[in-house]
Amino acid sequence: MKLSKAEEEVMNHLWHLKKATAKELIEAYEDPKPAITTIATLLKRMQDKKFVDYLQKGRSREYFPLVKKQEYFSKHVNGLIKNFFNDSASQFASFFTQETNLSKKELQELKAIIDSEIKKK
Amino acid sequence: MKLSKAEEEVMNHLWHLKKATAKELIEAYEDPKPAITTIATLLKRMQDKKFVDYLQKGRSREYFPLVKKQEYFSKHVNGLIKNFFNDSASQFASFFTQETNLSKKELQELKAIIDSEIKKK
DNA sequence: TTTAATATTCTACAAATGTAGAATTAATTT
DNA sequence: AAATTAATTCTACATTTGTAGAATATTAAA
Secondary structure, X not given: OOOOHHHHHHHHHHHHHOOEOHXXXXXXOOOOOOOHHHHHHHHHHHHHOOOEEEEEEOOEEEEEEOOOHHHHHHHHHHXXXXXXXXXXXXXXXXXXXXXXXXXXXXXXXXXXXXXXXHHHO | OOOOHXXXXXXXXXXXXXXXXXXXXXXXXXXXXOOHHHHHHHHHHHHHOOXXXXXXXXXXXXXXXXXXXXXHHHHHHHHHHHHHHXXXXXXXXXXXXXXXXXXXXHHHHHHHHHHHHHHHO
């Protein structure tokens, strides 16, 4: 199961805030902010899909993520890789490295990360 | 503008084949293959969106991509990065490196690519 | 407690998507 | 030429998505 675009945006705010009410989520949006009922609808759908749950706090609900960004995202990336790069992560990686505009500094950082990953193997 | 999931799949086959008729595209699918009318619908929608065009070849049409995979994909990735990593490609990169299961060999290749990218800067 | 404010749910609806049968057109074979 | 086959277009329809007003319930303020 996957979140829709609009749901992903909610989720993203929620990951960031860790937990939040509908109202707080709206605040996280840029203008033009969506109607609160829109957020409510999305949250309900997300709950159906088991991506969030909530705790009743006073009169309102405090939603929280049921999946970690990492988890969600790694699945997402894997789908992407499968879809576009015939399941070759390294093909994707090299593409990525060449196409995104990483600065020299960022590339060096990335290299360091890769080095430490290599050491782990 | 973006392609839908199903359209992306057609596009992917098309990038691979370079050019193809609806029929040839279907062959590229795994079972259960979609109906040819489904492919036709998708191709027409993709044409409306200016992602493909065709040349009439005898009785049928030979479709070809109007956008390069690279182009399409780099936009796509950038959207993804923006969406999930607050526009930080390096954040995405390090995530990616740690989350996907690249082998030692692949990591070393990646490192080499990064090195050559660093040199270019 | 009447009223006002707030939160949540219902209902709605247009647009996009996935999917494909029916109809039509064009070419090929009898 | 008539019948068959193949390609393309039309039409259709169920789902999913984005969006939010109307209705309802709950709580706080007057």
